[in-house]
Amino acid sequence: MNPPSSIAAIILAAGSGRRMGGPKALLRLEGETLLRRAVRAALEAGCAPVIAVVGDWDPGLSGLPVQAIPNPGAAEGMASSIRAGLAALPAEAEGVLLLTVDQPAVDTVLLKRLMALAGEAPMHPAACAYAGTLGVPALLPRRLFPELAALEGDRGAKAILQREQALTLPFPEGERDLDTPADIKRLKR
Numbered sequence: 174m175n176p177p178s179s180i181a182a183i184i185l186a187a188g189s190g191r192r193m194g195g196p197k198a199l200l201r202l203e204g205e206t207l208l209r210r211a212v213r214a215a216l217e218a219g220c221a222p223v224i225a226v227v228g229d230w231d232p233g234l235s236g237l238p239v240q241a242i243p244n245p246g247a248a249e250g251m252a253s254s255i256r257a258g259l260a261a262l263p264a265e266a267e268g269v270l271l272l273t274v275d276q277p278a279v280d281t282v283l284l285k286r287l288m289a290l291a292g293e294a295p296m297h298p299a300a301c302a303y304a305g306t307l308g309v310p311a312l313l314p315r316r317l318f319p320e321l322a323a324l325e326g327d328r329g330a331k332a333i334l335q336r337e338q339a340l341t342l343p344f345p346e347g348e349r350d351l352d353t354p355a356d357i358k359r360l361k362r
Contacts, residue, residue: 179221179263179265179266179267179268180219180220180268180269180270180288180291180312181220181221181222181223181224181262181263181266181268181269181270182215182218182220182222182224182269182270182271182272183224183226183254183255183258183262183270183271183272184208184212184215184224184225184226184272184273184274185226185251185254185255185272185273185274185309185329186198186207186211186225186226186227186228186232186254186273186274187227187228187243187244187247187253187254187257188228188251188254197274197275198225198227198228198232198274199230202277206233207274207275207277208225208227208233208274209233209234209237210277211225211272211273211274211279212234212237213281214272214279214280214281214283214284215270215272215284216237216238216239217281218281218284218285218288220270222238222239222240222261222262222263223237223238223239223240224239224240224241224242224258224261224262225239225240225242226242226243226244226254226255226257226258227242227244228243228244228247229243229245240261242257242261244257249325249327250326250327250328251324251327251328251329252324252325252327252328252329255271255321255322255324255329255330256321256322256324259318259322262318266315267295267314267315268312268313268314268315269312269318270284270287270288270310270311271309271310271312271329271330272284272309272311273309273350275350276309276310276346276347277349277350278344278346278349279310279347283301283310283344284310286342287299287300287301287310287311287312287342288312290340290342291314291340294340296314296316297314297337297338297339297340298311298312298313298317298330298334298337298339299311299312299339299340299342300312300334300339300340300341301341301342301343301344301347302341302342302343302344302347303343303344303346303347303348304347304348306331307331307334307335307339307341308329308331308334308347309329309330309347311330311334311339313330313333313334317330317333317337320333
């Protein structure tokens with residue numbers, strides 16, 4: 174079966190990066206910011222529209238067909254960015270792919286695999302599995318948008334994914350994320 178035909182992407186990038194010393198989204202890896210890498214992967218996977226929820230800084234996304242949405246409530250946590258992204262989705266979006274910028278192993282191939290998995294059961298969410306749990310990237314169908322919009326604080330969609338028994342895509346590399354300068358140093362070795 175094919176993936177749902179209208180999948181939007183929301184890239185959660187508004188965090189201040191306190192432990193990193195600045196926004197993770199603006200860190201560079203292989204000549205490009207982590208935010209541009211995530212946007213490019215979502216675009217190349219076929220997501221439309223791609224919405225980047227950012228902080229109060231220039232996201233540096235010129236030349237890319239992406240909608241940057243500033244989140245003045247980013248200090249509340251991830252839920253505020255999810256809500257901001259959902260509010261910008263077009264009515265025809267059948268599902269939304271949620272991803273962050275701090276997982277360097279996320280690429281177009283992974284996102285396409287996740288979208289194909291979601292296409293096997295379009296009414297169910299699909300999520301990546303790593304470190305004994307489910308997490309982003311994750312694709313949630315429209316029927317779950319109201320629950321996403323009701324999230325608060327620094328909570329993402331994990332509880333929804335678990336309750337809904339999301340289809341899972343093994344992604345052991347998903348455990349490796351970038352939270353501190355030491356993480357960046359390890360990655361560049």
